Amino acid sequence: METQTGKGPHFIEQIIIDDLKNGVVDELRTRFPPEPNGYLHIGHAKSICLNFGLAEQFGGKCNLRFDDTNPAKEETEYVESIMRDVEWLGFHWNSLRFASDYFHQFYDWALELIHSGKAYVDHQTPDEIRAARGTLTSPGVESPYRDRSVEENLELFGRMKEGVLEDGACVLRAKIDMAHPNINMRDPVLYRILHRSHFRSGDEWCIYPMYDFAHGYEDAIEGITHSICTLEFEDHRPLYDWLLENVSVPSRPRQFEFARLNLSYTVMSKRLLLELVNKGIVNGWDDPRMPTICGIRRRGYTPSSIRRFCAEIGVSKANSIVDIEFLQFILREELNSTAQRAMAVLDPLKVVIENYPEGKVEMLEAENNPEDPGAGSRLIPFSREIYIEREDFMENPPKKFFRLSPGSEVRLKHAYIVTCRGVVRDDAGRVIELRCEYDPESRGGAAPDGRRVKGTLHWVSAPHAVRAQVRLYDNLFTLRDMSEMEEGKCYADYLNPDSQTILDGCLVEPMLANAGPSDRFQFLRQGYFCADLDSTPERPVFNRTVALKDSWAKMQQKGQAD
Numbered sequence: 001m002e003t004q005t006g007k008g009p010h011f012i013e014q015i016i017i018d019d020l021k022n023g024v025v026d027e028l029r030t031r032f033p034p035e036p037n038g039y040l041h042i043g044h045a046k047s048i049c050l051n052f053g054l055a056e057q058f059g060g061k062c063n064l065r066f067d068d069t070n071p072a073k074e075e076t077e078y079v080e081s082i083m084r085d086v087e088w089l090g091f092h093w094n095s096l097r098f099a100s101d102y103f104h105q106f107y108d109w110a111l112e113l114i115h116s117g118k119a120y121v122d123h124q125t126p127d128e129i130r131a132a133r134g135t136l137t138s139p140g141v142e143s144p145y146r147d148r149s150v151e152e153n154l155e156l157f158g159r160m161k162e163g164v165l166e167d168g169a170c171v172l173r174a175k176i177d178m179a180h181p182n183i184n185m186r187d188p189v190l191y192r193i194l195h196r197s198h199f200r201s202g203d204e205w206c207i208y209p210m211y212d213f214a215h216g217y218e219d220a221i222e223g224i225t226h227s228i229c230t231l232e233f234e235d236h237r238p239l240y241d242w243l244l245e246n247v248s249v250p251s252r253p254r255q256f257e258f259a260r261l262n263l264s265y266t267v268m269s270k271r272l273l274l275e276l277v278n279k280g281i282v283n284g285w286d287d288p289r290m291p292t293i294c295g296i297r298r299r300g301y302t303p304s305s306i307r308r309f310c311a312e313i314g315v316s317k318a319n320s321i322v323d324i325e326f327l328q329f330i331l332r333e334e335l336n337s338t339a340q341r342a343m344a345v346l347d348p349l350k351v352v353i354e355n356y357p358e359g360k361v362e363m364l365e366a367e368n369n370p371e372d373p374g375a376g377s378r379l380i381p382f383s384r385e386i387y388i389e390r391e392d393f394m395e396n397p398p399k400k401f402f403r404l405s406p407g408s409e410v411r412l413k414h415a416y417i418v419t420c421r422g423v424v425r426d427d428a429g430r431v432i433e434l435r436c437e438y439d440p441e442s443r444g445g446a447a448p449d450g451r452r453v454k455g456t457l458h459w460v461s462a463p464h465a466v467r468a469q470v471r472l473y474d475n476l477f478t479l480r481d482m483s484e485m486e487e488g489k490c491y492a493d494y495l496n497p498d499s500q501t502i503l504d505g506c507l508v509e510p511m512l513a514n515a516g517p518s519d520r521f522q523f524l525r526q527g528y529f530c531a532d533l534d535s536t537p538e539r540p541v542f543n544r545t546v547a548l549k550d551s552w553a554k555m556q557q558k559g560q561a562d
Ligand code: ATP
Pocket: 032, 033, 034, 035, 036, 042, 043, 044, 046, 047, 228, 229, 230, 259, 260, 261, 262, 268, 269, 270, 271
């Protein structure tokens, strides 16, 4: 058996291996059951990779099921985005399902519970119900409506469905045990009245089932064998089982729980993400800083990097937080071997090569990816006037600054070795141009006499370069573990004011003007980039997906550079 990581099987894989071996199930059936009340985030990707991945791995089937039982928050827009995101991750559902298609069946099962004396209509207010639930150390108090006759309950439940009662007038509750040590078993609410149009069933229903009531029944209808959910539902499992045991379901699913994915410096709750969108803190669900799937897609992440990340972090029962740097590491590793190299200057400083003939243009060969000989090469223009990165020049450099400074020599990538002979300043004394001399014998970058030239700079030819906007991103939040916010503070107190930097005067090599959003590039020495959805050939826009590790910055931090 192939595991998802090539390591030993994780605990859910082991359960499935045993169940198949022992004939507990003939075929694995899983589902991914999002509520269409927001866009998916990378936490959902973990659940998607797990459910769809297990089905692939064990020759089973996985459904995409919309758990659309709460019309107050659900919309078609979310359904469409979720389908797009699952497909983008590279998974195919066996069957597309909606819990709302099961409303009649749910209703029949609620009647079955009433008939057998296992459910009753309660007229207490939500506050009264909550107050009577008791605590972890004290039992709850039974509702005064608990011992109604079956006939009375049937009649009242019928009236709830007919629409003659107002929202909140009463609820249907399971009749289990108000002294049960597990609070979820103290007569949980099963149905409530909600006069609200549903985006699929319209006004057909004005009572809607609660999540706990519906979920196991959805699984049973679809023949799900392993209903995999996150750890916070562990305490709900006795109720999941009770509901299945007390009506005539067509199959008997079992629930298993795993630890949810938490990522550093971000939040993963749909409610908070929606708030970021609604308050304009980010520019929509697909803002490249968002942990949403559409956000990281726009940012330039690949589906394969997300899948590999989910496989590497593994599946366990211990909640933890994964460093965002790990996700970045996996992406870098992938893009290093697949991304086309390109030259882009983000903060341009002009360089005039005084001994290079005016008007001359050479087309120099540049390899597309040194890691992949099959990626071929392209021709890039070189001329007398070029631009380099402003930070690659220092007038009074410290030791070990292997870039350009007066009198020093550097290699221009794919081109020539140049020496800085002078600077031009503006009225304020700021250097606005460098005067250089090139070594005509060094075409391609190698010194003819074998002398050592340590630094290599990226550059673009001034007359050929294309102006572009480049957007750099950083973490949305400043706190590594957002579950550890100080008391009295909220997420807004931890927003990173520098999470986005927009650079407008960047100059990129000509071929980049035609880049599309699915093309990925390594801008030499800058990081990995993709064209943004806003990009046009007239006005190219690039997102930095992830930076390269900057060895110079690291050395400075370590105090190695004096
Ligand atoms: P939120 O609490 O942010 O609203 P949710 O968990 O309620 O999200 P659902 O639409 O119910 O969102 O999630 C669909 C599935 O994805 C569920 O099975 C849920 O357990 C799983 N899931 C959600 N968040 C994570 C996460 N961070 N890590 C792993 N699985 C997750």
